[in-house]
Amino acid sequence: MSTVIKYGHVIEPSTGISEKLDILLDGKIITQIGKDLEGDEVIDATGCIVCPGLVDIHVHFREPGFESKETIESGSRCAAAGGFTSVVPMANTMPTIDNAGMVEFVNRRARETACIKIFPSACATKGMLGEEITEMAELKEVGIVAVTDDGKDIPSSWVMRRVMEYAKMVDLPYMAHCEDHSLLVNGGAMNEGYNSTRLGIPGIPKAAEEIMIERNARLAELTCAHLHVQHITTAGGVDILRRYKAKGVRITGEASPHHITLTDDAIETYNTNAKMNPPLREQSDIDAIKAGIADGTIDIIATDHAPHTPAEKDVEFELAPFGILGLETSLGLVLTQLVDEKVITLERAIEMMTVNCAKIVNIDAGVLREGGPADICIFNPDETWVVDANKSQSNSRNTPFDGMTLRGAIQHTICDGETVFST
Amino acid sequence: MANENVWTRKHLIGIEELSREEVEMVLDTAPQFLAVQDRESGIKKVPLLQGRLIANLFMEPSTRTRISFELAAKRLSADTLTFSASSSSTKKGETLHDTLANIEAMKTDLVVIRSPFAGAPALLTESHTSNIINAGDGYHEHPTQALLDTFTMRQHIRKLREDDTATLDGVRVALIGDISHSRVARSNIWALKKLGASIILCAPETLIPMNIQKMGVEVTSNLKEAMTDADVVYALRIQMERQASSLFPSLREYIRLFRVDNESLKHAPDNALIMHPGPINRDIELASDVADCNRSLVLEQVSNGVAIRMAVMHLLANSAQPTDQE
Numbered sequence: 122m123s124t125v126i127k128y129g130h131v132i133e134p135s136t137g138i139s140e141k142l143d144i145l146l147d148g149k150i151i152t153q154i155g156k157d158l159e160g161d162e163v164i165d166a167t168g169c170i171v172c173p174g175l176v177d178i179h180v181h182f183r184e185p186g187f188e189s190k191e192t193i194e195s196g197s198r199c200a201a202a203g204g205f206t207s208v209v210p211m212a213n214t215m216p217t218i219d220n221a222g223m224v225e226f227v228n229r230r231a232r233e234t235a236c237i238k239i240f241p242s243a244c245a246t247k248g249m250l251g252e253e254i255t256e257m258a259e260l261k262e263v264g265i266v267a268v269t270d271d272g273k274d275i276p277s278s279w280v281m282r283r284v285m286e287y288a289k290m291v292d293l294p295y296m297a298h299c300e301d302h303s304l305l306v307n308g309g310a311m312n313e314g315y316n317s318t319r320l321g322i323p324g325i326p327k328a329a330e331e332i333m334i335e336r337n338a339r340l341a342e343l344t345c346a347h348l349h350v351q352h353i354t355t356a357g358g359v360d361i362l363r364r365y366k367a368k369g370v371r372i373t374g375e376a377s378p379h380h381i382t383l384t385d386d387a388i389e390t391y392n393t394n395a396k397m398n399p400p401l402r403e404q405s406d407i408d409a410i411k412a413g414i415a416d417g418t419i420d421i422i423a424t425d426h427a428p429h430t431p432a433e434k435d436v437e438f439e440l441a442p443f444g445i446l447g448l449e450t451s452l453g454l455v456l457t458q459l460v461d462e463k464v465i466t467l468e469r470a471i472e473m474m475t476v477n478c479a480k481i482v483n484i485d486a487g488v489l490r491e492g493g494p495a496d497i498c499i500f501n502p503d504e505t506w507v508v509d510a511n512k513s514q515s516n517s518r519n520t521p522f523d524g525m526t527l528r529g530a531i532q533h534t535i536c537d538g539e540t541v542f543s544t
Numbered sequence: 545m546a547n548e549n550v551w552t553r554k555h556l557i558g559i560e561e562l563s564r565e566e567v568e569m570v571l572d573t574a575p576q577f578l579a580v581q582d583r584e585s586g587i588k589k590v591p592l593l594q595g596r597l598i599a600n601l602f603m604e605p606s607t608r609t610r611i612s613f614e615l616a617a618k619r620l621s622a623d624t625l626t627f628s629a630s631s632s633s634t635k636k637g638e639t640l641h642d643t644l645a646n647i648e649a650m651k652t653d654l655v656v657i658r659s660p661f662a663g664a665p666a667l668l669t670e671s672h673t674s675n676i677i678n679a680g681d682g683y684h685e686h687p688t689q690a691l692l693d694t695f696t697m698r699q700h701i702r703k704l705r706e707d708d709t710a711t712l713d714g715v716r717v718a719l720i721g722d723i724s725h726s727r728v729a730r731s732n733i734w735a736l737k738k739l740g741a742s743i744i745l746c747a748p749e750t751l752i753p754m755n756i757q758k759m760g761v762e763v764t765s766n767l768k769e770a771m772t773d774a775d776v777v778y779a780l781r782i783q784m785e786r787q788a789s790s791l792f793p794s795l796r797e798y799i800r801l802f803r804v805d806n807e808s809l810k811h812a813p814d815n816a817l818i819m820h821p822g823p824i825n826r827d828i829e830l831a832s833d834v835a836d837c838n839r840s841l842v843l844e845q846v847s848n849g850v851a852i853r854m855a856v857m858h859l860l861a862n863s864a865q866p867t868d869q870e
Contacts (some may be wrong), residue, residue, distance in 0.1 A: 439682070
């Protein structure tokens with residue numbers, strides 16, 4: 122039985138298509154993209170954008186180990202509600218995902234419980250301890266698409282160099298959380314600046330991030346490995362990325378929706394839902410990240426979706442865990458912060474949330490093509506909606522955007538031809 | 545916000561959010577309680593909070609502040625209970641909300657909280673019924689300390705100028721020592737700014753927090769410069785363990801550069817007042833002979849502390865509670 126998505130405006134960044142077209146699906150496959158197509162069933166996309174299912178290569182689904190925060194099942198529902206059909210969960214679970222058996226566990230849970238596609242990552246070092254590299258070749262055989270010690274950096278430059286060389290050999294990107302922990306002996310919990318001084322909270326200087334972006338970029342230059350810099354939050358970080366890209370180093374970078382939306386002013390009332398790592402910075406950083414997005418220095422948007430339970434967050438600011446939800450608000454924030462503010466076009470925004478992400482981790486996602494997977498996101502770009510944390514699909518509620526009005530409402534998320542979310 | 549002479553706040557969390565009028569209202573309420581302590585009858589007690597229950601919730605070690613609050617409560621005839629818990633035990637088990645809920649289940653009216661974490665008192669105001677007084681939260685604020693300090697300064701400025709209505713407008717205060725890790729410094733900066741004083745901070749660069757100039761203060765690492773024209777020289781306690789995290793090289797060098805002693809005081813006016821929040825590291829941040837000299841207000845700060853805390857408890861617990869509390 123075939124389904125046709127009619128009357129929508131198709132945006133397909135890999136081919137540059139942006140026009141009114143219909144898409145015909147049969148089973149898990151897109152069979153035709155064209156005008157005036159007919160099928161057994163019709164999805165009316167009048168007034169909507171039809172684009173590839175969104176891709177997020179930086180999420181935390183917490184399974185195994187922290188299922189009260191999130192599971193592969195609940196996380197995938199969150200993703201579907203946000204228009205995503207492919208995600209890469211991070212490996213900082215308990216135990217960590219650092220061997221083939223653990224990856225197979227994630228694969229099985231994804232098969233059994235997830236409504237979208239889960240592409241696992243694995244730790245670059247055993248136990249995420251930053252000491253011994255993992256069996257990346259075997260890990261790749263069982264399906265990982267990247268190695269990362271996300272959540273922390275690898276302190277030893279020696280180990281980092283070997284991680285990169287080995288990752289390059291097996292053709293996997295290293296996704297780097299850049300943070301010089303030795304600069305944070307004070308237990309930094311928010312951006313270091315006037316607000317941290319006033320609130321009396323130990324600060325995280327921008328230099329802590331920039332030192333490691335610079336070091337990792339140098340090592341990428343040395344090893345010719347693919348370095349992907351996660352969640353860039355500082356003007357200096359954007360500059361480093363720009364500089365190494367100009368030199369031809371294999372380096373890509375991501376920005377998170379919250380880092381282009383909020384400054385550390387959001388912490389004013391010790392709001393733990395505005396606590397994440399790296400932290401919210403300042404307006405000048407937001408401006409620089411937007412400039413980096415506009416000129417292509419930053420390749421993708423990724424959410425760093427990081428659920429924590431209300432009880433874990435409802436404590437003293439310094440004791441609260443880092444991280445916020447991201448999947449359900451990502452598209453709305455991108456449209457509101459980047460498209461409405463004319464930083465980039467809608468087409469470019471979708472490119473940064475689909476095909477560019479898929480390219481970094483080399484997965485078959487983020488494009489609409491005849492014969493390709495029927496992974497599709499349909500959203501109404503003109504419809505506004507109000508974020509309600511209590512309606513989240515997540516097991517957690519930790520969003521600083523509760524009550525915020527966003528533009529761009531997901532109508533249908535289709536994964537492998539099946540509707541996995543619809544309003 | 546305060547109407548003229550009407551206290552409207554339910555909690556005292558920080559000085560930053562108070563108006564000048566509110567700060568002055570506390571300072572103007574304190575003398576009547578100071579008089580209670582000095583009664584010739586020897587009965588140092590008033591029944592203003594009789595039958596009320598005040599809980600002291602101390603999540604980090606404190607002797608002085610705790611006993612000052614306890615005594616203030618007792619002199620107002622309130623019942624008191626003290627709950628001391630180390631932060632590590634609460635880290636493992638009960639949350640702060642649960643701890644307070646358990647205490648409130650015993651029908652407390654007012655809770656005094658000391659926490660090693662900035663924002664802990666503010667967190668409690670969201671979902672509990674008692675009046676909350678911040679007795680120091682991390683490096684954030686210690687509002688009653690600033691109130692007793694500015695009260696003490698004002699008392700002496702009035703004495704020196706033989707003017708019972710003199711204010712701190714134009715008074716210059718040098719705050720010397722570890723500003724980074726000092727809630728006393730932050731609360732005093734806010735209070736002094738609101739009362740019209742000018743402030744110069746003096747510390748090693750390693751102990752000056754980022755962008756603190758934006759609070760409206762001058763900053764120097766030169767003690768002579770800080771002392772010049774200072775009406776009040778306020779030394780802060782230096783924590784010995786800061787040396788281990790490379791914040792200063794040695795006590796010896798700290799003393800050489802930053803100690804308030806007769807030598808460095810040569811650069812200050814002769815009648816400059818000497819203050820310190822206690823406990824003093826004798827001969828480290830403050831020379832013994834200076835701490836004990838007749839310009840030193842250190843022990844008066846302690847006496848005034850009880851009166852200020854009585855004033856704060858009375859204002860919070862005996863004022864009509866507004867509904868639009870911040």
